[in-house]
Amino acid sequence: MNVLVNYPDSPPTIRELDNPDGREPWGYTAPSGLTDHGPTDRVLRWVAHFYRLGYATSFGATKSVQESLKVPRSTAGRWISMARQKGYLGPAEGQGKAGG
Numbered sequence: 001m002n003v004l005v006n007y008p009d010s011p012p013t014i015r016e017l018d019n020p021d022g023r024e025p026w027g028y029t030a031p032s033g034l035t036d037h038g039p040t041d042r043v044l045r046w047v048a049h050f051y052r053l054g055y056a057t058s059f060g061a062t063k064s065v066q067e068s069l070k071v072p073r074s075t076a077g078r079w080i081s082m083a084r085q086k087g088y089l090g091p092a093e094g095q096g097k098a099g100g
Contacts, residue, residue: 014057025049028068035069039079041086043069047079048088 016027025046047065054064066076083089
């Protein structure tokens, strides 16, 4: 799990909490080999996780998926659509606007 810490005298910082139960998705580092078998349900849950992280931090939702999973932007976009179809993400808020 990520926590966004925002203190008045410092820039916002993202900290990753411990994951003693081994829950997934968790944190901001995907497990190695995660995308080796394409857009499985496990991958699509991670897609939704990174999408929300990118959206919440104003990094860019699609960019977060692309860079975190090391896939081309077109693949990230396709997988985001698939995550929406599977119910891991809500509908987009409109043309060019993210939705969680």
